[in-house]
Structure formats: structure tokens, C-alpha cells
Amino acid sequence: MILNAVKLTKEYEQGEKRIRAVQNATFSVEEGEFVAIVGTSGSGKSTLLSMLGGLERPTSGEVFLDGENLYAASDNRLSEIRNRQIGYVFQNYALLPVLTLRENILIPQLIAGGGSKSYMEELFDLLRLRDRLDHLPSEASGGQQQRAAVARALVNQPKILLADEPTGNLDKQSAKELMDLLMETRKKPNQTIMLVTHDPEIAARADRVLTMDGGVLR
């Protein structure tokens, strides 16, 4: 078991109202598994994923990544876990616009103060980025930008890759290409993936599908 969520709950205060974005989510993920999270808009998928990724502190409940309790860790330790053990991909790529694709991908290794250069080189090839590495994100297609964002997420060989609707901004062909390449990256390091998607074709490729419904896992 690489990831374990225990009674994860997130509530937001909005004026007088209390929004229960995620309620009591309990599940675990095995190493190497590819889990898809589906559900209607507003059902709590992004909130759940960001709690799993150490980005959003739960109102209550726990997340264990390879046995380590994320939200019991110090701020420094949590930053280190996010840098080295968790890869995160957003729908809008979230690349730094003033840096080239190569520089964007290198950043997590600079922060970590080291890492495998050969794995980075492998990702350049695997994610078909060679001809755009020295270009800015604005000079790359959406598909290329998202492939670079995936390379950045994987460059430190994280224990888990979390992706929030990574194909949401891509046309059908680029979306399929991204998914095909993601499946390739799984093979070598036995990469564990959790991916939020609206696309039934993508969910069908997962080992397991979790459905969010009004903040509750079904």
C-alpha cells in the first residue's frame, strides 16, 4: 500500500454556509496502481486530490504516503515530501512562462539539490519533448506544454503522480497521446497514478475507478 486516506474531510465556510467538499473519504492505493477519480463538477474531486497531494490541509482525517502521515509532518518536511515524493499535474499545465520547457522540468531537481539526470533525459524522449526543450511554454502547443508538466512532475521519481483533469484543455488527439505516453511512463518505475477525469475513455484505462458524488466516495 503506497497511499492511505483515512476519513478525509474538507469543509469550507462561506458566510453562514458550511460547504462539505469532501466527507469521510477512506481508501488505499497499491504501488503501481492507476486509479481514476470521476464525478460531476463540484463533487469534490479537486479538493480530494489536493489533500492527497499535500496541497490542502484536511479539516479532519489523515493521508499516509508510504506510511508517512503528511499533515503530521512539519512544514519543511511537507515541502520536501511534495518536492520529492509527489508529482502533481494541473489542467492548465502551470508552467512558469519565463522559463523554457527544459528549465521548468529541471526545477524540482534544483530544489531537491540533485536527482537522476539520466531519468530526466529518458523523460525528454519518452514524452517526446526533444524538439521543444529550449522553447518557452508560449512557443509550445498545449499537448507539448502538458507533456512538459508531466515530465516536471515525474523528474524526481515521485512515489505517486496526481493529475487533476490533465487532458481537460487538450483536443482529442493530444489527450489520447498524453494518455498513451503516461501509460508508457508507468512501466519502468512501477509508477502509481491517480487521475481525475471527465472522460469515460480515460477512466476505462484505469485499474480502478473511484466515483465522487456530492463529496462522498461511492
Ligand SMILES: Nc1ncnc2c1ncn2[C@@H]1O[C@H](COP(=O)(O)OP(=O)(O)O)[C@@H](O)[C@H]1O
Ligand atoms: N476554496 C474554496 N472555498 C470555498 N468552497 C470551495 C473551495 N474550493 C472548492 N469549494 C467547493 O467545494 C466543492 C467541491 O469543489 P471541487 O473539489 O473543486 O469539485 P470538482 O473538482 O469535483 O469540480 C464545490 O461546492 C466547490 O464550490
Ligand SMILES: [Mg+2]
Ligand atoms: Mg475540479
